[in-house]
Amino acid sequence: MTTPRSLRLLAATGAAAAALSLLSLAAPEARGKGPGAAPLAAPKLGVVVAVDGLSWPRLHGYRSRFTGGLSRLLAEGRLERACRYRHINTETGPGHAALGTGAPPRVTGIVANRWFEARGDGSLRQVYCTDVVREDPQNGDELLHPGPDNLRVPTMADRFVERYPEARVVSISGKDRGSIFLAGKTRSHSVWWWDKQSGRFVTSESYDPAAPKSAPIAAVVSRWNKRDGAGYLPARLGLLWKRLASVLAPAPPGEAAPVPAADLQTYQVPANGLGFDHDVSRHKDGYFGGLYASPFVDEVVADVALAVLRSADVELGHRETPDLLLLSFSAQDTVSHNYGPESEENLDALLKLDAQLGRLFEVFDRDYPAGKVVLALSADHGFLPIPESEERRDRSFSGGRLVYGSYPGTSYLARLNRALAEDLCLPAGSRPLHGSEGWNVKYDLPGLPALRTVEGPCGPAGRPVTSADLDRVLPGAVRRLFSEEVSDVLLVSERQTWNDNLPYVEFARNDFDAERSGEAILIPRPNVLMHWDPGRGTGHGSQYDPETHVPLVFWGDGITAVSSDSPTTPYDLAPTVGRLFGISVPDATGRPLAVGR
Structure with missing residues (x-):
């Protein structure tokens, strides 16, 4: 396999990193578990963060640029540096289903974002992974709505509410498949995603926002939609996606730098135009379509998550029973498809995600007593660089x-x-x-x-x-x-x-x-992708490292802050989080990792 040059640079300090890992393993330290510390009470809030399209080499390669939540995770979390998926078709649907259930597509049934299956009359139809198909009673036509029905097994969140019937499960994403597959099948789950047609967060008839556990969350989301969503977004967020100055800062030795915009623009899809500042209102699907293909989509997900965390009516993680908050941030994926994971646009989106996660950590630090929050972060897949651009810069590249x-x-x-x-x-x-x-x-x-x-x-x-x-x-x-x-x-x-x-x-x-x-x-x-454009943009889906090597980080008081190079998989996330709450995930093929507490 020929490794892209941009990722070979990230691996240049591998020996030094391994040495640091050994030092960390020799002297592990857990947050909140110093000598003489009182035993930690059981956690009250489990948080799962899925970053759509983020590879571990990309996260690690930009590590010194972070100042918010990603910086906290890399400094204070348990880092599983050798975490890799073990299935082909590394796509958003299969990856989120794997994170939600702890199992690969052969178990979950989510084999790709779409597939083909036979209708009752034998003809074939294309099925989107969250399609729930029912018949219109008036004319027999097929009616579709998003839902979890195609999942073949329960999620960790489904097992969570079996163990804790009063628990609240809140799942929020920029994409329906992100929030649905992290959450699962239970109708009382609060499952919301950003709708790029209306500019609001929406749910589906597969879930019951009027259920007693869900109604307070639905009220928070409805209030955000009315006060901050839809037509209020241009005034709040602006029309221009502007680049952070730190994107252009020189990379420290051994770390990555984005490919200069001038070297990439020939190979980029101009979803929001080429070159900063990007006018998101120029998107072919209008302002909301441009927002979806920019870092703004992560900001609105964080906005709603923070509104839920701050709600005195919801009391997420503040009641007798524990709760789950499941978040999927989509901008790494939507930006990388158009501009490339090696681009300045990608780094800008990642730095802005760092800031959004920092907002969440401020709430955890201020409003939750020590030991009450545990968090796990991973990704549904990685990304290939734009192969034509990579080949132009590196003649040894093959793809x-x-x-x-x-x-x-x-x-x-x-x-x-x-x-x-x-x-x-x-x-x-x-x-x-x-x-x-x-x-x-x-x-x-x-x-x-x-x-x-x-x-x-x-x-x-x-x-x-x-x-x-x-x-x-x-x-x-x-x-x-x-x-x-x-x-x-x-x-x-x-x-x-x-x-x-x-x-x-x-x-x-x-x-x-x-x-x-x-x-x-x-x-x-290696380095071959399936794509709709013959020479621009990029994607993911293969079984090779750029698309399978993703972060796996666990954080919280009592979780040992160390780096491990032992092989793990993203399928380990669900059973590990489950075990922290005394929950078994019997359909998982992953294993619960010993992360502390």
């Missing part, structure tokens, strides 16, 4: 992209369908592949019986085509067309004989769901 969508002549799926039609002697325009999501490929199984060969190398006309025929020719077609981007094709029909000695097979098995994963899984080469 690229497969393009999906409607760009003429560039869609990998259209090219692959043409090749398969030729190999199988099908009529021109045949589409034996229905679609792909992430690295999963879905055959058009309902449509295959109608396909018939034409006369040619395959023999006489009229022979039917089967999924076995597609299995036979698909790997060869992929090798011919995409050998630089794809290293292997795993056929689902052969999964019993997949070679488990190949390192990527574990990642594929951990993402596999018989009803949702399709009929084949493409295995990308």
Whole structure:
């Protein structure tokens, strides 16, 4: 694997960091547990923070620039420096489901942000990971609303309220899948996300904001929507996304610096224009769309979280029963997709998240007695740098992209369908592949019986085509067309004989769901992404380090402040937080870590 230069710089001080880790391990110190300290009472507030799209090397590489909440976590928390996902399709839905449940997609069923499944009549539909489908009683049409129904197992938060029936679970995010999959299935959970159509925080009919536990939180959110959201946002936040001066500060030795804007702009998606200051009102979806693709989206999430924490009616973490606050911050993801994780825009968003988390820590320090708050932070996935830009700066870099969508002549799926039609002697325009999501490929199984060969190398006309025929020719077609981007094709029909000695097979098995994963899984080469744009922007989804190596930090009085390089996974977060509250998470594949208290 060729590691991007921007991340190789972050690893340059690895030996020194390891030495510091050993020193830390030799003399661990837990907040609030000095000699003679009284035993800590049980915590009353558990906080989970998911930073959408943040890799550990990126967080660690900018460490000396932080002055707020991220600085506190890096200085006072237990740092699991070798935390990596073990599934392919490292996307927002699967990652948040993993953080919420402690398990990979093979357990949660959330195999990608979207997948294909059969309707009752056998036809295929695309399913977004939070889609709850029901039938309109008047006309039989499909009606959709966001909800947790696609989760196959309960979350840690669901187990939490089983153990503590009066507990309040509050989940807030810039995205529906962020708040829903951290929270889970219990209707009395308070689950809210920012709606970029209305500029307000919304929930879904899967949850009951009028329930006795939820009503006080719903009142707080409603008050924020009326006083601070929607049309009040431009006046409060402004139209311009301005860069912090510290973004341009020289990087200390051994730390990272963003790629200068002039070197990246050719390869950036101008969602909010190119170059600072970014006018968020120029976004194609209007001001709210621009806000969603900027650091402002994290600010509004923090605003609502702080309103809940300060509410005398909610009393989160101040009652006899413990409570959970689950937060997912989205700007690292939305900004990085357009401008790159190596960009000045990304660093600006991260520094502003540091400030928002600092606001939360001020409340924890002021309003919660020692030992009452425990916090865990991780991410749903990392990010690839923009491969074309990386290659321009570093000729040793190897990577690229497969393009999906409607760009003429560039869609990998259209090219692959043409090749398969030729190999199988099908009529021109045949589409034996229905679609792909992430690295999963879905055959058009309902449509295959109608396909018939034409006369040619395959023999006489009229022979039917089967999924076995597609299995036979698909790997060869992929090798011919995409050998630089794809290293292997795993056929689902052969999964019993997949070679488990190949390192990527574990990642594929951990993402596999018989009803949702399709009929084949493409295995990308390092630094290759699946993206809608043929040469701009970037993404995530593979099984390699840039997308799987994420932070895992635990913080709170009684939690040992040390750095560990022992291998861990984000699946460990839920059972670890659960154990701090005396809760078992039986569906988790992760393990509860010994973090102190």
